[in-house]
Amino acid sequence: MMEPNKDIWVFGDYRNYFRNRVTLQILARATELAARTGGEVCAVVFGHQVDEFVSEYRAHGAGRVYVLDDPALKQYSIETYTFLMCRLVEEFKPETLLVGATQFGKEIAPRIAKKLGTGLTADCIDLAVDEQGRLVQTAPSFGGNLIARIITPNHWPQMAIIRPGTFQELPHDYDAQGEIVPLVLPRDLPADKIRCVTSEHRPSRKRKIEDADIVIAGGRGMGSKGKFKKLFELAELMQGEVGATRPVVYANWIGHDALVGQAGKHIKPKILFSFGISGAIQHTAAITNADFIVAVNKNPNATMMKMADVAIVADANQACLGIIRALKERIRV
């Protein structure tokens, strides 16, 4: 296979654009890396009527934007997008491909890496270039206990997924003159195995959990989806946000954007309430910046109870209902 060129590609993830600027943040760091390696920073955009995003990427550091704009791409399809990205990488041979750690990015990047037979570092918190011009991908590992620096010396592209908020986006450059490369949809697109029957727009949460001063987090110890719902009432009374552990998210008691932990959000509330949570490292690694923790658990020896400033040995539901009652009483007075 031919040697790659030095270009750094950034996957143009524009879903939730106004809330999540991770693509722009990656473009900024890619610009710094390219200054050392000598490559071009390129954004790659798929979709339909995507001019607005193409302009944004140019204005935020992309020296070239590859655009595949076609009505057939209006609806996101994991198979089609994976196929297209692999095809383009094989054709243009960028040395590096960077993807934001959005739900979308986390879904597509491993598929691309697998199909291209290359490595992928997930959840990077830094990117640098070593003496030989190789991409050094820094990521937490072993539940956040170690920070690993990873290189991909034998395969290409060098691929990494980067957490939102890791880098600062560049200021908007109104005079940016990046090249736009329109591409044509290949004729041999694979037939989709998945057909989207209907889609529903879920309005975004009022406030992001990672910015909340008060977080009410619930775990499996809440018992059921119905009981877990009480946490929303408590959060409403306290003007806080509800967070959750992975089993709770997997059980569909709450959406993925409430997941606190290694695979979800890092939070830094002034007060964190933790109901029925054991305190696994994958969860607690993301709450170390909480100022004050109140934990409720029927097991006094749970790790979460040992981490807490106030540990209440009680049934999580009963405690939650008790606090709700007390708050309502106070509001009435």
Ligand SMILES: Cc1cc2nc3c(=O)[nH]c(=O)nc-3n(C[C@H](O)[C@H](O)[C@H](O)COP(=O)(O)OP(=O)(O)OC[C@H]3O[C@@H](n4cnc5c(N)ncnc54)[C@H](O)[C@@H]3O)c2cc1C
């Ligand atoms: C690669 C990987 C990534 C992961 N990423 C994450 C992540 O991002 N976030 C995350 O949260 N997890 C993550 N996990 C899962 C993690 O290891 C734990 O399994 C999970 O955090 C446990 O969730 P839990 O505390 O709700 O459940 P459990 O561990 O089952 O704990 C339930 C707790 O509730 C208590 N309890 C039970 N009944 C009651 C009651 N009636 N009243 C009061 N207390 C009660 C129990 O004593 C127990 O302490 C990850 C795992 C892996 C392998």
